[in-house]
Amino acid sequence: MPTFLGPNQYGKAENRVVRITRDGATHHIRDLNVSVSLSGDMDEVHYSGSNANVLPTDTTKNTVYAFAKEHGIDSPEQFGIHLARHFVAGQDAIHRARIRIEEYTWERIEHSGEGAHSFVRKGQETRLTQVTHDGSSWEVVSGLRDLTVMNSTDSEFRGYVKDKYTTLPEAHDRVLATDVSARWRFRWSDDAEDAPDWEESYVQVKGHLLRAFAETYSRSLQQTLYAMGARIIDHRDEIDEVRFSLPNKHHFLVDLAPFGLENDTADGAVYFAADRPYGLIEATVLRDGREAKIPADLTNL
Numbered sequence: 001m002p003t004f005l006g007p008n009q010y011g012k013a014e015n016r017v018v019r020i021t022r023d024g025a026t027h028h029i030r031d032l033n034v035s036v037s038l039s040g041d042m043d044e045v046h047y048s049g050s051n052a053n054v055l056p057t058d059t060t061k062n063t064v065y066a067f068a069k070e071h072g073i074d075s076p077e078q079f080g081i082h083l084a085r086h087f088v089a090g091q092d093a094i095h096r097a098r099i100r101i102e103e104y105t106w107e108r109i110e111h112s113g114e115g116a117h118s119f120v121r122k123g124q125e126t127r128l129t130q131v132t133h134d135g136s137s138w139e140v141v142s143g144l145r146d147l148t149v150m151n152s153t154d155s156e157f158r159g160y161v162k163d164k165y166t167t168l169p170e171a172h173d174r175v176l177a178t179d180v181s182a183r184w185r186f187r188w189s190d191d192a193e194d195a196p197d198w199e200e201s202y203v204q205v206k207g208h209l210l211r212a213f214a215e216t217y218s219r220s221l222q223q224t225l226y227a228m229g230a231r232i233i234d235h236r237d238e239i240d241e242v243r244f245s246l247p248n249k250h251h252f253l254v255d256l257a258p259f260g261l262e263n264d265t266a267d268g269a270v271y272f273a274a275d276r277p278y279g280l281i282e283a284t285v286l287r288d289g290r291e292a293k294i295p296a297d298l299t300n301l
């Protein structure tokens with residue numbers, strides 16, 4: 001045969017599942033986007049069209065909804081683990097399952113009426129997880145995207161390389177803003193070990209990331225990135241690796257001199273918030289002795 005089949009996977013992408021739990025008049029929402037990718041003995045479906053090993057993608061979709069009802073959704077990670085285990089353990093031909101989940105969070109609307117069943121979608125970050133299972137080992141990489149943060153001072157950028165094309169003035173006091181996209185890999189990889197408390201872990205990791213952003217006097221976004229990753233690794237024993245992709249959301253001082261106005265950071269200034277181009281700062285922070293496994297390009301995860 002002049003050709004042969006390379007890596008392949010299949011499944012149902014972007015199953016939108018909303019699970020309401022009732023606790024008397026108080027309701028709880030979990031709102032997920034779940035993508036299932038399966039791989040294994042799938043040569044024949046590609047070569048000859050035999051579907052003998054193919055669990056339909058439609059069935060994988062149904063499984064997501066049935067599991068949400070039967071088992072509930074304690075955390076995106078736990079839900080992903082449950083699904084991955086089911087597909088690999090339940091089908092001889094399926095050797096590996098990868099479950100990707102995005103979670104959209106809802107905040108309770110405080111009001112003086114009856115019941116606790118009104119929510120407003122939180123505009124902040126999207127929580128993410130990816131669970132991969134091959135029948136024996138696990139990889140859980142969680143994270144977030146679109147967590148927009150800004151420091152209105154305590155940031156500078158100077159002392160950089162200058163060549164004949166450099167025009168950027170040194171900044172002694174600038175705005176530092178970014179949309180944080182981060183992924184962190186858990187050490188847990190074996191059913192036999194105790195799994196982390198996924199909910200607690202997420203809240204704590206996000207808190208450390210934000211506090212490191214706020215508390216680091218920044219000489220560059222690179223330095224701030226490292227401080228955020230190092231703080232997570234230092235405080236969260238369950239995590240071995242953190243990867244960031246941080247667009248530098250540039251805020252340029254507007255030239256108001258033509259209008260006889262000084263525009264100086266020292267007494268509060270007016271900025272032009274540019275949307276593109278943007279600096280893009282990406283790096284991984286690792287626990288000593290560990291290897292980088294999260295893909296360099298987070299759009300692939």
Ligand SMILES: O=c1[nH]c(=O)c2[nH]c(=O)[nH]c2[nH]1
Nearest residue numbers: 157168219220221222248279
């Ligand atoms: O924090 C920064 N890092 C850079 O590498 C860089 N380059 C640049 O033009 N501005 C900035 N800011």
